[in-house]
Amino acid sequence: MSAPAGGHVAVFVLPDYGHVNPTFEITRHLVERGHRVTYVLTEDYRPAVAAAGAGLVAYDTARRRLGAGHVDADRISELGLDILADTTARVLPAARAGFTGADRPDLILYEFESFVAARILAREWGCPTLQFFPYLASNDQYSLHAEIFDPDSPAVHHGVEEILRVLATVEPDPAAQWAMMAPFDERNLALLPQALQPRGETFDERFTFVGHCLPQRPPAAAWEPPGPDVSVALVSMGTESNDRDSVFRLCADAFSDKDWHVVMTLGRGKTLGADLAAVNIEAHEWLPHLAVLPHAAVLVCHGGMGSILEALYFGRPVVVVPHTPEHVVNGRRLAELGVGRMLPSGDVDPGTLRAVVDELAGDPATMIRVGRLSEQIRAGGGAARAADVVEHLLRARP
Structure with missing residues (x-):
C-alpha cells in the first residue's frame, strides 16, 4: 500500500x-x-x-x-x-x-x-x-x-x-x-x-x-589519496567545536615525523598556521569526510555522533578528543565496544595521541570489531x- x-x-x-x-x-x-x-x-x-x-x-x-x-x-x-x-x-x-x-x-x-x-x-x-x-x-x-x-x-x-x-x-x-x-x-x-x-x-x-542516514552518493570532492601505501589520518573537530586551535596543533605535532598523511578539516574561514605547515599535512576549511574516509585508516575527532558514524560506516576506528560532556559519553561508548579510544583534551600530549592512533590502526582485533559494527550500520x-x-x-x- x-x-x-x-x-x-x-x-x-x-x-x-x-x-x-x-x-x-x-x-x-x-x-x-x-x-x-x-x-x-x-x-x-x-x-x-x-x-x-x-x-x-x-x-x-x-x-x-x-x-x-x-x-x-x-x-x-x-x-x-x-x-x-x-x-x-x-x-x-x-x-x-x-x-x-x-x-x-x-x-x-x-x-x-x-x-x-x-x-x-x-x-x-x-x-x-x-x-x-x-x-x-x-x-x-x-x-x-x-x-x-x-x-x-x-x-x-x-x-x-x-x-x-x-x-x-x-x-x-x-x-x-x-x-x-x-x-x-x-x-x-x-x-x-x-x-x-x-x-x-x-x-x-x-x-x-x-x-x-548517509547519502548513497557521496558529494563530489576534488580530493585524491596521496598514494596506495600511505597511511591517512582524518582530523576534524566538527562545526561547533572547531575553534579549538590547540587540538589541531596537537595533532600536527603528533604526526610531525611524516609517517602518516594527515587531512584536517578546520571549519569555514579557518586556516592552519604557517608554522604548522608540513608536506604530510593538508588543511581544508571544508571537505566531505565521505570522500576521505574510504582511504583513511583512522579518524581523530571531537566525538560528535555524525563524525563517528561516518567513520564506523567505512570500518575506521575513532580517537575522540572530547569538547562537551556528550562527546565524553560517546567516546566512552566507543571504548566499551572496542572500536575507539577517548583521550581527555586537557591531559593528552602529542606522543600519547600518536601512540593510540598507531595502536588502533594496527590492531587486528580492533579492526574485526569495527568491521562487524560497520556491517550492522549498513544493515x-x-x-x-x-x-x-x-x-x-x-x-x-x-
Whole structure:
C-alpha cells in the first residue's frame, strides 16, 4: 500500500550541521516519493535545504556557539536557555506565520532540542509527531541527559523552570507539562545502529534504529589519496567545536615525523598556521569526510555522533578528543565496544595521541570489531527505512 501523495512534513531541528545533515537524506527519499518537506531553520541553511528538495521557513538566531574553552554541563544548560529564547521569540512566530490554513503540516519531525516548539505546535495544529535522535537515544531505562547533567545543579533547575514556564502558556496542568517534557515520543527514529546504543536491548517497538542516514552518493570532492601505501589520518573537530586551535596543533605535532598523511578539516574561514605547515599535512576549511574516509585508516575527532558514524560506516576506528560532556559519553561508548579510544583534551600530549592512533590502526582485533559494527550500520536500512516510518505515520493520520 503506497502512502497518500502530497503528505506535508515539517522538520524542526537545531541549526547545527551535526543535527541537520542526517535529515537531508530522509528528506530526499520523501520528496522522491511525492511528499513535501519544509524545514524551520535559519536562513544560512537555505541552499542545503533546497538541494535536498525541501522548502524553508526561516528565522534569525541569537544562539551562542560553544566556544574554544572547556564546556561543562552548566555551560550546556546556559546554551539551552539560548535555544529556548530562540524558540519563544523566533521559531514559534516564524512557524505560525509560515504554516497557515491548508498549508499546515501533516506530521512534525523533530529532535529533542526542538521539542518545545514541535510539541506546542502539534497541539495547536492537531498533527502527529515523530522524534528523531541524531545522537544516543533515551528511553525509560537509559537517559543521555542523566549521563550529562547533575540533577542538583542550579543551572539545570533554572533551565527546567524556564521550560515549564513556557509550556504553562499552552498547558495549565503541571502533570501534563511534565509529560510534554519527556525525552522521547510515542514514535522515535534513532539515526544510529542499536549495537552502538547504551542499554540498546531495553528499547522497544517505539524506537526504530536505522543505522545511519548517509547519502548513497557521496558529494563530489576534488580530493585524491596521496598514494596506495600511505597511511591517512582524518582530523576534524566538527562545526561547533572547531575553534579549538590547540587540538589541531596537537595533532600536527603528533604526526610531525611524516609517517602518516594527515587531512584536517578546520571549519569555514579557518586556516592552519604557517608554522604548522608540513608536506604530510593538508588543511581544508571544508571537505566531505565521505570522500576521505574510504582511504583513511583512522579518524581523530571531537566525538560528535555524525563524525563517528561516518567513520564506523567505512570500518575506521575513532580517537575522540572530547569538547562537551556528550562527546565524553560517546567516546566512552566507543571504548566499551572496542572500536575507539577517548583521550581527555586537557591531559593528552602529542606522543600519547600518536601512540593510540598507531595502536588502533594496527590492531587486528580492533579492526574485526569495527568491521562487524560497520556491517550492522549498513544493515539498518538507513534513510530509506526512516522514510518508511514517516510514511507509515502519514498513512495513519485521520
